[in-house]
Amino acid sequence: MRALTELTDQELADAVAELGGKPFQARQASHWLWKHGVTAIDAMKNVPTRLREGLAARFRVRAGELAQVDEAEDGTQKLLVRWADGETVECVIIPDGERTTLCVSSQVGCPVACVFCASGMFGVRRNLTPGEIAEQVLLARARLPADRALTNLVVMGMGEPMLNLDGLLPALQRIHDPQGIGMGARRITVSTSGYPRQMERFAAADPSYNLAVSLHAADDELRKCLVPTATAPVREIVAAAHRYFGQKGREVTYEVVLLEGVNDRPQDAQAMVEALGALPCTVNLIPWNPVEEIARDRGLRRPSVPRVDAFADALRQGDLKVTVRRQRGADRSAACGQLRLRHAGANAG
Numbered sequence: 644m645r646a647l648t649e650l651t652d653q654e655l656a657d658a659v660a661e662l663g664g665k666p667f668q669a670r671q672a673s674h675w676l677w678k679h680g681v682t683a684i685d686a687m688k689n690v691p692t693r694l695r696e697g698l699a700a701r702f703r704v705r706a707g708e709l710a711q712v713d714e715a716e717d718g719t720q721k722l723l724v725r726w727a728d729g730e731t732v733e734c735v736i737i738p739d740g741e742r743t744t745l746c747v748s749s750q751v752g753c754p755v756a757c758v759f760c761a762s763g764m765f766g767v768r769r770n771l772t773p774g775e776i777a778e779q780v781l782l783a784r785a786r787l788p789a790d791r792a793l794t795n796l797v798v799m800g801m802g803e804p805m806l807n808l809d810g811l812l813p814a815l816q817r818i819h820d821p822q823g824i825g826m827g828a829r830r831i832t833v834s835t836s837g838y839p840r841q842m843e844r845f846a847a848a849d850p851s852y853n854l855a856v857s858l859h860a861a862d863d864e865l866r867k868c869l870v871p872t873a874t875a876p877v878r879e880i881v882a883a884a885h886r887y888f889g890q891k892g893r894e895v896t897y898e899v900v901l902l903e904g905v906n907d908r909p910q911d912a913q914a915m916v917e918a919l920g921a922l923p924c925t926v927n928l929i930p931w932n933p934v935e936e937i938a939r940d941r942g943l944r945r946p947s948v949p950r951v952d953a954f955a956d957a958l959r960q961g962d963l964k965v966t967v968r969r970q971r972g973a974d975r976s977a978a979c980g981q982l983r984l985r986h987a988g989a990n991a992g
């Protein structure tokens with residue numbers, strides 16, 4: 644049985660029409676789904692009973708359900724979502740002052756296999772559908788107290804969004820649509836490990852969203868060690884980011900996950916200044932969030948605060964704008980992919 648959230652507007656209109664309903668009733672149903680976030684068709688109060696019964700006989704409301712919530716002392720909530728086929732993904736709610744950011748997943752697992760990342764440890768299982776990506780917003784919204792709303796969305800959970808644009812773009816449309824969830828495009832940021840051709844297609848989307856590029860290293864050899872499946876050279880990735888996004892006045896953020904002694908050395912900062920120095924962008928430094936298995940098997944370490952500061956200073960001296968990500972939800976499985984990893988471990992044993 645398909646879920647109503649999986650239907651395009653046209654498919655919902657067709658289903659309503661087949662049941663003898665009118666186009667405005669399909670819009671009402673959609674409003675209940677995305678604006679009110681109902682979880683039962685019976686809760687669609689202004690939809691006539693016969694139409695509701697007809698829909699209920701053919702559709703479920705949602706594709707997924709909340710399987711687990713991990714709440715940290717700082718208010719960060721990590722949600723594990725289970726889909727109908729038993730696969731799971733994570734999304735994370737991050738309150739920060741007035742802002743509340745939601746981080747969603749775009750795939751189950753990830754094919755890119757970055758050496759430091761829990762999401763990429765077992766490859767990709769499948770793409771998420773548009774409904775599954777957008778539904779994460781509904782599940783998260785329902786977890787917020789009445790005086791909080793989601794203000795920002797980042798596609799930085801599990802998966803490589805550029806490798807699932809057919810899932811991502813309709814989902815973002817739904818999340819942005821004032822008749823849907825209604826979040827401003829400027830508040831939506833998608834993070835990629837760097838696929839220039841797909842970035843072009845993403846940039847052509849209307850409305851245009853913000854882009855974050857997970858660069859990690861400006862030197863191709865070193866980058867290849869960190870992002871082994873990446874094929875595009877750094878200069879092509881950077882050129883694509885600025886050609887498509889910089890010119891539209893959208894923000895380009897470069898993310899650099901810092902690993903001690905691997906990519907946090909003075910020469911790594913220097914290479915980054917040379918690659919990015921003259922471009923309008925921000926570099927966001929992310930001290931690695933250790934994943935136990937990876938730290939053990941690959942000997943990776945999170946750099947000390949002075950090392951991170953030194954790297955940041957070197958970039959600033961090269962006229963780059965730099966931010967350093969604070970650790971959030973540190974007392975729980977904080978990094979992307981880790982909750983699912985633990986969950987899978989618990990199930991296995």
Ligand code: SAH
Nearest residue numbers: 760799802803834835836857898931932978
């Ligand atoms: N696949 C996309 C988006 C998901 S990953 C991408 O790579 O950009 C989102 C961000 O989390 C990326 O910048 C990634 O490098 C970072 N990340 C992954 N694992 C991490 C870890 N253990 N500690 C810190 N950052 C991590």
Ligand code: SF4
Nearest residue numbers: 753755756757760763
């Ligand atoms: Fe995939 Fe991003 Fe993790 Fe790399 S960092 S394995 S691209 S989710």
